[in-house]
Amino acid sequence: MSEARLEAGDPVVLVDEKGRYFYDWLAPGGHSNVRGDLVSHDEIIGHGDGGTVGSRRGRTYRVLSATLVQHVQHMPKHTSLIFPKDAALLATWGDVFPGALVVEGGLGSGALTLSLLRAVGPTGRVVTYELREESVNRARKNIRALLGETPNHEVRHADIYQGIEERDVDSVILDVPEPWDVVPHAAAALRPGGVFASYVVGTTQIQRLVIALERIGCFALIECLESLVRPWQVSARSVRPDLQMVGHTGFLVFARRTAAEPRAPREEAPTEPVDEVEAVPEEA
Numbered sequence: 001m002s003e004a005r006l007e008a009g010d011p012v013v014l015v016d017e018k019g020r021y022f023y024d025w026l027a028p029g030g031h032s033n034v035r036g037d038l039v040s041h042d043e044i045i046g047h048g049d050g051g052t053v054g055s056r057r058g059r060t061y062r063v064l065s066a067t068l069v070q071h072v073q074h075m076p077k078h079t080s081l082i083f084p085k086d087a088a089l090l091a092t093w094g095d096v097f098p099g100a101l102v103v104e105g106g107l108g109s110g111a112l113t114l115s116l117l118r119a120v121g122p123t124g125r126v127v128t129y130e131l132r133e134e135s136v137n138r139a140r141k142n143i144r145a146l147l148g149e150t151p152n153h154e155v156r157h158a159d160i161y162q163g164i165e166e167r168d169v170d171s172v173i174l175d176v177p178e179p180w181d182v183v184p185h186a187a188a189a190l191r192p193g194g195v196f197a198s199y200v201v202g203t204t205q206i207q208r209l210v211i212a213l214e215r216i217g218c219f220a221l222i223e224c225l226e227s228l229v230r231p232w233q234v235s236a237r238s239v240r241p242d243l244q245m246v247g248h249t250g251f252l253v254f255a256r257r258t259a260a261e262p263r264a265p266r267e268e269a270p271t272e273p274v275d276e277v278e279a280v281p282e283e284a
């Protein structure tokens, strides 16, 4: 079994005897303060993944490299971000494959980008449009900590509502406030068969986005879904769902680009009024 070495800058988790973990980034000369107990990073750097380290109070911790999920849960956040449960669905329902060209809207803290970069792999490319320059440096730090250098990632400091430069794109994946404004640009950028995917936080946003996808006339198989992940407590004494879970994060909207020509805005299909609730038949 080959043993990976933990390096300075790596995100790791220190697991105590009770199975609780503490997340940190390794720094030469640095220490992790685990509930008042100090663990020296110099005793971890250069050692194998999954080994043990002693603390100043004589406790022993198991040291593991952080997974993508652990990293995203604990890395510095300067924007709201997409939870790994939703990022996993965006990558799979968004049909992101090794070698794919993906355009992402909204870099934020880089959480979704991490999953997309892993999914496209070294032969693929993720091009992320981001308005705010300060986001870029912070997100890049988060990405570099887990993935190292990423030559398969390009950031465009540009407004995705104004257009997408790339063509023959396999997937367009969005986390921006008004994704319906990107629909015509996604239609122009995606290859026939390509996938449009968007994360949206509210129900009125889903409705507005779906209407925009329908009206432009070149998307099919429009789907909306949400994911609920329920952790379970399993021990010799009991097996039951955890008392707490993340109730709501956001909704996911997907659509396939067909070969049809997009309709110009004035030719778009009229839509039924959207704010009328269908009457529920009374029970007999």
Ligand SMILES: C[S@@+](CC[C@H](N)C(=O)[O-])C[C@H]1O[C@@H](n2cnc3c(N)ncnc32)[C@H](O)[C@@H]1O
Pocket (backbone or CB within 6 Å): 079, 080, 081, 082, 083, 105, 106, 107, 108, 109, 110, 111, 112, 113, 129, 130, 131, 132, 135, 158, 159, 160, 161, 175, 176, 177
């Ligand atoms: C909620 S954050 C994205 C979080 C990211 N998906 C993550 O998982 O960390 C939304 C980002 O979209 C950017 N943004 C908003 N409107 C945009 C636009 N029109 N073009 C490009 N980026 C935009 C914001 O600056 C912000 O960084």
